[in-house]
Amino acid sequence: MEQRTEIASLGEFGLINHLTKNIELQQASSVLGVGDDAAVLDHYGKQIVLTTDMLVEGVHFDLMYTPLRHLGYKSVVVNLSDIYAMNAQPTQITISIAISNKFSVEALDEFYEGVYAACEKYGVDLVGGDTCSSRTGFVISVTAIGEVSPDQYVQRSTAQKGDLVCVSGDLGGAFLGLTLLERERQIYLENPQVQPDLEGEKYIVGRLLKPEARKDIISFFADSELRPTSMMDISDGLSSEILHITNNSRLGCILYEEKIPVHDDARQAAFKFGLDPTACALSGGEDYELLFTIKQEDYDKLVLNEQISVIGYMTEPEAGAHILTKGGNKFKITAQGWNAFKEQ
Amino acid sequence: MEQRTEIASLGEFGLINHLTKNIELQQASSVLGVGDDAAVLDHYGKQIVLTTDMLVEGVHFDLMYTPLRHLGYKSVVVNLSDIYAMNAQPTQITISIAISNKFSVEALDEFYEGVYAACEKYGVDLVGGDTCSSRTGFVISVTAIGEVSPDQYVQRSTAQKGDLVCVSGDLGGAFLGLTLLERERQIYLENPQVQPDLEGEKYIVGRLLKPEARKDIISFFADSELRPTSMMDISDGLSSEILHITNNSRLGCILYEEKIPVHDDARQAAFKFGLDPTACALSGGEDYELLFTIKQEDYDKLVLNEQISVIGYMTEPEAGAHILTKGGNKFKITAQGWNAFKEQ
Known part of the structure; x- marks a missing residue:
């Protein structure tokens, strides 16, 4: 990385703006995205599927061999995988991260490049999140929302003998x-x-x-x-x-x-x-x-x-x-x- | 605390089961709660509001003077506050936590007592989450979902001169x-x-x-x-x-x-x-x-x-x-x- 912008130089809202300014919502059900207290979704006639996962540095990933772009991509994908596993289609995600100030804005950008690449590939919208500081490791929490036609979701508990x-x-x-x-x-x-x-x-x-x-x-x-x-x-x-x-x-x-x-x-x-x-x-x-x-x-x-x-x-x-x-x-x-x- | 059960003694799924076994869903829109890849919600005819917040030990709270029960309660409340701030009614939450093994199961129970107390007071359902280990501090990520009649949500950007x-x-x-x-x-x-x-x-x-x-x-x-x-x-x-x-x-x-x-x-x-x-x-x-x-x-x-x-x-x-x-x-x-x- 050639440039290093301290995260503190942007401030919390500057950082959020920096990270989210290029979001283009793809889903018709995304009424309101990042930038207010909450996102607004509109899923008439569909059932909503919701899942969340947390990834912790030193437990789920090692930054020594995990490129940040890949980490961003994977953080999204593991949540989408849970939505597909319900036989549903993911539509929106939120992403919260806690990071120490050893990270530069450029490093965060790399992480978000991966996040946005996954959103684009799977056609989901990033509609919210939280960015806060961490005294120690990097923690990522992603929540994914999806939709499914009424009663078409598939559970773990419904296999039958002989299947x-x-x-x-x-x-x-x-x-x-x-x-x-x-x-x-x-x-x-x-x-x-x-x-x-x-x-x-x-x-x-x-x-x-x-x-x-x-x-x-x-x-x-x-x-x-x-x-x-x-x-x-x-x-x-x-x-x-x-x-x-x-x-x-x-x-x-x-x-x-x-x-x-x-x-x-x-x-x-x-x-x-x-x-x-x-x-x-x-x-x-x-x-x-x-x-x-x-x-x-x-x-x-x-x-x-x-x-x-x-x-x-x-x-x-x-x-x-x-x-x-x-x-x-x-x-x-x-x-x-x-x-x-x-x-x- | 008189008893100390090591978290490792329960295992990941034992722990999840321990923490969620008493959940009773209150919301008609909660079709399927904790225990599968994702929760299933059903919000026909309402718009969905979604928000998420992360709380990090040493940044947002100090365990030296924060009782865990209060911390659990507050983690939920700060997210519900964002839903109300959209003029919406919260209906479900998910909660993910990263904890070090210095915490006992009893300590976690105290935290969740606060979570459940907030859920009960505000009439929201806990429908999912993730529990993982942390090498260092305690990190909490809560996502709240709410509903609002079509186009009744209130943004930050819509004040008028003279208001x-x-x-x-x-x-x-x-x-x-x-x-x-x-x-x-x-x-x-x-x-x-x-x-x-x-x-x-x-x-x-x-x-x-x-x-x-x-x-x-x-x-x-x-x-x-x-x-x-x-x-x-x-x-x-x-x-x-x-x-x-x-x-x-x-x-x-x-x-x-x-x-x-x-x-x-x-x-x-x-x-x-x-x-x-x-x-x-x-x-x-x-x-x-x-x-x-x-x-x-x-x-x-x-x-x-x-x-x-x-x-x-x-x-x-x-x-x-x-x-x-x-x-x-x-x-x-x-x-x-x-x-x-x-x-x-």
């Missing part, structure tokens, strides 16, 4: 990207002369730093007149998420290891790090793919979609939640997902 | 409460044996620690068929807020010092600290009263309401924004409001 379990895209890539970047970070800390070795790892690094939300899958559902019986997004790892669906739907499930989609680049990275690719897919988080169930009779509607894999089926609750390995063994699925409070 | 400037309640009390608590904190730090001297200061301390949002004033507007021409809440001090209204409405104003409402207890505290009560009302923040303008012909509708003071009127923009003192002097109003980034 097929499906996932979009592929899994484990983001976790392997994180593993790689954490390794490079350690090497850098021990020897700052060594240049990072990210050769051939573009895919997994991209999965971590610049995830996308599966808008395309929701559009596909609408086009195919396919409504999942249950759905959620995969932010904490497949095993943690499928247990949400089985527990909330009061069912069991069988998943097939061989059906779990893992990208070739992720598989190779796993082998390089001595990790089991399936374990990465089951326990690694942040892929932001969709996990959903469909009625068996809807199978024909999605069999040709290469972005969707059928990985198992729902069973009676007494059978529990299990995975059948390639070797023919059957293991109980346990939530090895992320526990935010045990790591420290 | 009367009004405020609810009284001003400066919260700032004086803060001044008192900061003084006691210093004394405590220098000599931990000295007990805090809060004798007779209940009013100003209450104004800071447990503010209320002016739901009653919005109901009064509805009952009186009175629609303000512009409105906002007073979070940063009267002078900063009136400049938002004059600047956004492209007008000037004259305020009368003698008309600015200051509570007797606040006035006495100001004298005790050697401060000018009017300066406290103008520059002190966090009173969460409403600042609004009305047409002159509506004066009769509010003259009997003791909770509302008429403090001046809007002028042509060329006249600027001024205050006429009790001594007959005229001063330009400048925003001495809070600048979050200069303090550090």
Whole structure:
């Protein structure tokens, strides 16, 4: 960065104005955006979907290897992913940040470039937020609003016995990207002369730093007149998420290891790090793919979609939640997902 | 606190379940609350109002003298205040917090007791949120949603020349409460044996620690068929807020010092600290009263309401924004409001 403008030189309102002056509202339902006590939305005849997520420096991201533009983009995308996971279309977001004065205005601009890029790509409006100072780390809180036709939203708790379990895209890539970047970070800390070795790892690094939300899958559902019986997004790892669906739907499930989609680049990275690719897919988080169930009779509607894999089926609750390995063994699925409070 | 349950012992989902298990939804528009990717709201025929605020430990509050229950209550109230300031009725909130593991589950429960007390008092539903760990301070982000009949919302930018400037309640009390608590904190730090001297200061301390949002004033507007021409809440001090209204409405104003409402207890505290009560009302923040303008012909509708003071009127923009003192002097109003980034 060549220029460094102190945030204090703009003042709070100068900063807000600086960050929001180029917003162009895209949604007809955005009646009033940034600049008053609250935004005004108008969603006649649709149900409103609302979600919020917080990202904390040192917990959810490390600024040492996270470009601010990517961080801004990802902060929006992880919230939109929750809206799509309700089978809804996101329409507006608000974003609040707490930042220390070590950040320059230029750094904040980079962050907001990412925010606006995501808004543009997904067609959502930024309609409000809050900007305040932090004595320590960078904290981001995003709230997303979406709309859905009456009673078309899809919950986690409504899977039925016999339903097929499906996932979009592929899994484990983001976790392997994180593993790689954490390794490079350690090497850098021990020897700052060594240049990072990210050769051939573009895919997994991209999965971590610049995830996308599966808008395309929701559009596909609408086009195919396919409504999942249950759905959620995969932010904490497949095993943690499928247990949400089985527990909330009061069912069991069988998943097939061989059906779990893992990208070739992720598989190779796993082998390089001595990790089991399936374990990465089951326990690694942040892929932001969709996990959903469909009625068996809807199978024909999605069999040709290469972005969707059928990985198992729902069973009676007494059978529990299990995975059948390639070797023919059957293991109980346990939530090895992320526990935010045990790591420290 | 007698019991101390480590947050890690519950796990993330255990914690969320623990904190949300007693929620009872009150609003007909709350279709689906906590527990899925997103909440679902249904606001047919109403416009939606949306606002968000972030509160950061060490910047917005000091845990040394802020009881957690009060902090939870206030976190909700400051957001509801923004909804009322749009002439709307709040219906739902989401709340996200980042906390370090120095907090026990019991401490969090106290915080949420305050959150739920505010939800109950104002009749809003908590429908979602996020709970994550923080390496350092406590960060709270609240988003509030409200509804308003089509085109009945009131902006900051729509005051007209000649309109009367009004405020609810009284001003400066919260700032004086803060001044008192900061003084006691210093004394405590220098000599931990000295007990805090809060004798007779209940009013100003209450104004800071447990503010209320002016739901009653919005109901009064509805009952009186009175629609303000512009409105906002007073979070940063009267002078900063009136400049938002004059600047956004492209007008000037004259305020009368003698008309600015200051509570007797606040006035006495100001004298005790050697401060000018009017300066406290103008520059002190966090009173969460409403600042609004009305047409002159509506004066009769509010003259009997003791909770509302008429403090001046809007002028042509060329006249600027001024205050006429009790001594007959005229001063330009400048925003001495809070600048979050200069303090550090």
